[in-house]
Amino acid sequence: MSDADGLRYTKIPLNNGSDEIPALGFGTLIPDPVATKEAVRIALEVGFRQFDCAERYRNEAQVGEAMRAVINEGKVNRKDVFVGTKLWNTNHRPERVRPALEASLRRLQLDYVDLYCTHTPFAFKPGDDQDPRDENGKVIYDSATTLTDTWKALESLVDEGRCKAIGLSNVNLGQLKEVFEFARVKPAVIQVESHPYLPEWELLDYCKKNGIVMQAFAALGHGMEPKLLEDPVVTSIAKRVGKTPAQVLLAWGVQRGTSPLTTSTSGRYIKENFDIATLPDEAINEISQGISRRVRLNTVVETGVPGFIPRAK
Numbered sequence: 001m002s003d004a005d006g007l008r009y010t011k012i013p014l015n016n017g018s019d020e021i022p023a024l025g026f027g028t029l030i031p032d033p034v035a036t037k038e039a040v041r042i043a044l045e046v047g048f049r050q051f052d053c054a055e056r057y058r059n060e061a062q063v064g065e066a067m068r069a070v071i072n073e074g075k076v077n078r079k080d081v082f083v084g085t086k087l088w089n090t091n092h093r094p095e096r097v098r099p100a101l102e103a104s105l106r107r108l109q110l111d112y113v114d115l116y117c118t119h120t121p122f123a124f125k126p127g128d129d130q131d132p133r134d135e136n137g138k139v140i141y142d143s144a145t146t147l148t149d150t151w152k153a154l155e156s157l158v159d160e161g162r163c164k165a166i167g168l169s170n171v172n173l174g175q176l177k178e179v180f181e182f183a184r185v186k187p188a189v190i191q192v193e194s195h196p197y198l199p200e201w202e203l204l205d206y207c208k209k210n211g212i213v214m215q216a217f218a219a220l221g222h223g224m225e226p227k228l229l230e231d232p233v234v235t236s237i238a239k240r241v242g243k244t245p246a247q248v249l250l251a252w253g254v255q256r257g258t259s260p261l262t263t264s265t266s267g268r269y270i271k272e273n274f275d276i277a278t279l280p281d282e283a284i285n286e287i288s289q290g291i292s293r294r295v296r297l298n299t300v301v302e303t304g305v306p307g308f309i310p311r312a313k
């Protein structure tokens with residue numbers, strides 16, 4: 001395995017928009033605003049060219065400040081960075097979609113995003129409270145708004161050039177097929193939890209057949225139990241090839257044709273996570289076929305309530 005190979009620069013063609021997406025992505029689900037700014041700067045400087053954001057992360061402004069600073073220093077061109085952000089559940093009503101994207105663009109200090117996804121297929125009660133609850137603490141959904149309504153509003157944003165491509169996050173195969181079949185502008189990307197404990201092969205197969213890119217979040221297991229980074233198959237491959245378990249997991253994600261998203265606030269980890277190299281085929285097969293444990297870490301797909309983001313006090 002060579003450190004100088006081009007795996008880290010892999011790009012995947014898109015069925016819409018900015019031609020292609022850099023496979024290895026940096027996620028910005030970082031609760032601390034100061035740490036967000038620092039992490040995004042480091043990620044750009046070490047070479048990450050794909051960034052995943054969301055209005056729900058409440059830190060688009062810090063992501064934008066960091067990107068703008070690095071662009072203004074002449075270190076990176078805007079057109080070379082693929083930026084995606086996500087529409088939150090409380091903005092699914094068609095009339096709320098454009099203002100939500102415009103607010104994200106303002107915070108990110110951008111004229112357009114390369115990708116705009118619905119964060120979940122669930123519409124919540126519209127309004128400024130991102131986590132609307134009734135007196136019993138139950139989420140208030142908006143049954144008057146369907147995903148079809150929201151998707152049509154997203155299609156108009158592509159027509160207007162405010163986002164180059166549109167996608168869906170936290171969908172299952174049935175929900176994806178439904179949107180894909182009626183859509184005038186097809187989903188270019190889906191963003192779902194995926195790692196060796198949740199490989200989502202069937203979903204990936206459908207995506208590949210239809211030119212949809214599958215972004216895989218929690219690529220390193222989100223630091224939760226069971227610890228994917230300590231899986232014996234992963235650690236033994238890491239030893240054998242002279243890479244870290246994180247690098248093995250990210251290489252597996254890229255080599256099987258997904259776009260793995262990872263996050264860190266540590267400069268050392270951010271650098272490490274970009275420094276991936278191609279794994280031999282037998283290592284890829286060992287992970288794909290030799291790990292049979294199945295775990296979903298994030299239950300957001302079931303309810304629309306984000307599993308990894310603490311509720312605002």
Ligand SMILES: NC(=O)c1ccc[n+]([C@@H]2O[C@H](COP(=O)([O-])OP(=O)(O)OC[C@H]3O[C@@H](n4cnc5c(N)ncnc54)[C@H](OP(=O)(O)O)[C@@H]3O)[C@@H](O)[C@H]2O)c1
Nearest residue numbers: 027028029217218219220221222223246261262263264265
């Ligand atoms: N669509 C959705 O609903 C959704 C949900 C979740 C996430 N996402 C996106 O996906 C991105 C990635 O998700 P994630 O946070 O679950 O990613 P992850 O990379 O699986 O987990 C991040 C955790 O791994 C640790 N880590 C990172 N690099 C490491 C390394 N080289 N060695 C050891 N530990 C390492 C981090 O620790 P430190 O912080 O200490 O470095 C952090 O605790 C998010 O930022 C977000 O953009 C989307």
